[in-house]
Amino acid sequence: MSRSDRERRASAEHSDDLKPGPRDERGVLAARILAVARDAFAANGYQGTSIRAIARGADVDPGLVYHYYGDKEALLAACLQVPPAMRDRIREAWQTPAGALGTALVTVTMANWSDPDASAFLRAMVLTAAHHADTRDLLRGLIQNQLMGPATIGTDADDAQRRASLIASQLLGFAMARYVWGVEPLASMTDDEVIAAVGPTIQRYVDGRLD
Amino acid sequence: MSRSDRERRASAEHSDDLKPGPRDERGVLAARILAVARDAFAANGYQGTSIRAIARGADVDPGLVYHYYGDKEALLAACLQVPPAMRDRIREAWQTPAGALGTALVTVTMANWSDPDASAFLRAMVLTAAHHADTRDLLRGLIQNQLMGPATIGTDADDAQRRASLIASQLLGFAMARYVWGVEPLASMTDDEVIAAVGPTIQRYVDGRLD
Structure with missing residues (x-):
């Protein structure tokens, strides 16, 4: 609970x-x-x-x-304990078939940043991590083990890590721009517009060519 | 100077x-x-x-x-004055023909975050903006008028703003992950690997379909 x-x-x-x-x-x-x-x-x-x-x-x-x-x-x-509701949402999103993960991961990112408890956690995590080495370690661990951990993407473990770090870079940058910095028009685009714009980026990081 | x-x-x-x-x-x-x-x-x-x-x-x-x-x-x-060398680099990158802007913008992002003066500025800007409303206004203005201002992308002004905000979301998220948080393997990928992985994302935000 x-x-x-x-x-x-x-x-x-x-x-x-x-x-x-x-x-x-x-x-x-x-x-x-x-x-x-x-x-x-x-x-x-x-x-x-x-x-x-x-x-x-x-x-x-x-x-x-x-x-x-x-x-x-x-x-x-x-x-910096991951709120259970947030962790459950992310776990569920990763159950999505690989071909629809782009949409699912963008959707779950918006759900978490719209949840007051999860967004307070996320904001504290990314901002504290910027100037506190131990929190940075925690953020890295979180990305690798919890946010992206359930992932069965890529051809091997190294490829999966590479794809996970790219996914994290776009989703965190998107979330900072939309929810923390309020960059327009990203901040006021509808969820569907966001999914259409950012979903294909994530989908390519999931299963597209990266070299 | x-x-x-x-x-x-x-x-x-x-x-x-x-x-x-x-x-x-x-x-x-x-x-x-x-x-x-x-x-x-x-x-x-x-x-x-x-x-x-x-x-x-x-x-x-x-x-x-x-x-x-x-x-x-x-x-x-x-x-929070943009270092002149950084501003000049960005201006020059935007002179690149549209079809090569993805590579050019990723390259100039890495150049700026590898320049001690520019990266100190960028780090101060994005972190202070996270918890200071006036700096947030400044960051938004910077993205719209200086970082993305020279852009002649999109079908009209609204479309250009939308593309600029998406480009900013990926480039800032990438820079935070690589240079501020040190998320691996993104933090230790070579410049060429980064360009191959992230360049196509930026290129799509420049001239691809977003809906």
């Missing part, structure tokens, strides 16, 4: 019951701390982020942040 | 003369402040960066930063 599912359930229980136990409140506060922390790491980098500032942003005592997440390194690790 | 040209000339004069005037020292210090500021804005964001920290990083008095560049906003603007 994802953190946001947990929060939704907690608030559903709350409205049913009106006497939330500590477990419910913990879920709400933990989710709020995590959301603030993701924004902070993305905006200010690892060095520029303090537990104190995160606590202030989440309107909780710094001691509670330490209590829930441990130190700053552990908190960053919690921020 | 670019800042780094100025610095090279200043240090050439220095070795000829051994009695550098204040103008030479100014060029060296100004370039050093600018380099530190670019890294700081990229790593810590606009909010997370102080003139004091930049001065410390450049080993100068904060008063000197104010004296050379004015306030923090003006300093960021100075950081």
